[in-house]
Amino acid sequence: MPNVLAQPDDAGASGPQRANTVVLVLALGGIVVSLMQTLVIPLVPRLPALLGASAADATWAITATLLAGAVATPVVGRLGDMYGKRRMLLVSLVLLVVGSAVCGLSDTLPPMVVGRVLQGLAAGVIPLGISIMRDELPADRLGSATALMSASLGVGGALGLPAAAFLAERTDWHVLFWTSAGLGAVVTALVLMLVPESAVRSGGRFDLVGAAGLSVGLICLLLAISKGADWGWTNARTDVLFGAAAVVLVLWGWWELRTRQPLVDLRTTARRQVLLTNVASAVFGFAMFAMSLVLPQLLQLPAGTGYGLGQTMLVVGLVMSPSGLVMMAMAPVSARISKAKGPKVTLMLGAFVVAIGYGLGTALMSEVWQLVLVSSVIGAGIGLAYGAMPALIMAAVPVAETAAANSLNTLMRAIGTSISSAVSGVVLAQLTITFGGLPVPSQDGFRVVMAVGASAAVVALAIATFLPARRPASDAAVSRTAAAPAKAPSAG
Structure with missing residues (x-):
């Protein structure tokens, strides 16, 4: 039987300042880890030349991170429940720093892939951070804090793209990875100094x-x-x-x-609320990624195609960055809606807004400002939905399984984005025009991908309607220990 050593229901006793500090440090950690995923985007066309590898082999610098993150997320979540979430958070951050340093020292493909694997092993930081918040924060802060932490995945990606493009264009490319290492080291130090270790442990054998x-x-x-x-x-x-x-x-x-x-309690995972939230998360992850694939290509294609905007990677980053700011701004809104109406309603609303954003995108793609509008609307929907997902998960799982359950939910989103990348790639490869003697994605291809993204958001909305009607998130948070096993009396 799991053994919950303690549950800090009086987490707010040390005052709101301590709670604010924990939230800010954990959210910063989430942003830094998500930066790692966009770090190499400006380098992708140059990687074969930089690393002396073929174009096909160079893609392993991206694929390796995806695979490592998928493996690490559920494993680290379970280890966090067993041995301490802060401890595993620190391990993940140290792996990020070491991986970034290895990449910073790389000039060939093999060490770059090793470094990117180590960076990918840090993917569990966001679900671990959400789980620490559940253990440490007072109930009235939990909703907005977990919404911000969940949104940090998109925030870091959106804000990191222009920064990475700027550095890649004006400095040696190794600076990107040394910057990542420095930020990781700062967050590691802040976690050591300011984030407490939760006493909530499940114990048991791995x-x-x-x-x-x-x-x-x-x-x-x-x-x-x-x-x-x-x-x-x-x-x-x-x-x-x-x-x-x-x-x-x-x-x-x-x-x-x-x-x-x-490792994963499938009986808990099969509960209606957990199962449907995870399925909706995978579909939502599919919908979310279409924007990240379509907008940069539209912006960078030559104007001579008739629909490309002929912009630099730096402009691409600046166009995408408002969506990250919107996600961050929507985190408290998501929490307020969940408190008033329940996270089910928030998830449905987020999916609806994303569908509207993609619908706009099928028609508005001829000017830079139009793509800023489209990405911001989609970002608003993502911010709403991502804030609701951990609330739905945590309301339905025992407190001793929080990290594992949140990690599985994060993994489902990652699987959705991977499938989206493959499907969108197939669509864009099939619907092409010839420009400069080479095939490039056609405008109809981009519209189809946008329409597929809108359809996926509608499917996520439909799935969310079958979630059980629950009391508002704030009430669920107050009773979050109800599902936890009883604490054994002290022998002493």
Whole structure:
């Protein structure tokens, strides 16, 4: 049986200043980790020349981070529940710093891939931060704090793109990674000084077989999705990976249902609210990524195509950055709506706003200001929805499983974005025009991807309607210990 050592219901006793400090430090950590995901975007066209590798091989600098993050997120979440969330948060941040330093010292592909793997292993920072907030913050602060932490994924990505583009254009490219290492070191020091270790622990034995099985299954699945377009969707390697993923994940599920202390409690995950929230998160992650793929290409395509805007990567970053600011601004709005109406309503509203944003995008793509508007509307919807997801998860899982449950939800979003990347890539590769003797995505291709993004948001909205009607998030937070196992009397 899990053993919850303590539950700090009086977390606010030390005053609002301490709570504000914890929130700010954890949100900063989330932003820094999300920066890592956009850091290499300005370098993608130059990576083969910079690393002396083929274009196909150079993509491993991106794929490696995706695979490492997918493996690390659920594993680190479970370890956080067992041995301490702050401890695993620090481990994740140290891996980010070390990985950034390795990349900063790299001039060839192998060390770059190693560094990017280490950076990807830090992906669990955001779900760990949300879980620390649940343990440490007073109930009246929990909703807005978790909404801000959840939105930090998009905030860091949106704000990091113009900064990375600026540095890549004006300095040596290694500076990008040394900057990441420096920011990671600052956050690590702040966590050490200002974030307390929660006394909420589940204890137990780590499910090594479950961790290995899930890791293998996810690597096979995401590798097939991310490399399928390069290898061919009917290529033997792609088919073998998809088949292996299916077999391994089925066997993993069988093991998890039969072991006493599973990596992921599938019975808890199968609860209606948790299951539907995770499915909606995957679909929402699919919808979210379409913007990140379409807008930069539209902005950078030559004006001679008739629809490209011929802008630099720096302008791309500046166009995308308002969406990050909007996400941050929507975090308290998301919390207020969840407090008044419940997080189910907030998630539905967020999906609706994202669908509206993509609908606008199918028509408004001929001017820079139009793309700023589209990205900001979509960012507002993402900010609303991302704030609601952890509230829905935490209201339905025991307190001793918070980190594992939030990590699984984060993983579902990542899987959704990976599938979106593959589907959008196929659409844009099929709908092309010839410009300068080379095929480039057509305007109709961009419109189709926008329409697919809008459709995915509508599907997420439909799924959210089946979530059980719940009391507002603030009431759920007050009773968040109800699902936790009772604390054993002290022997002393």
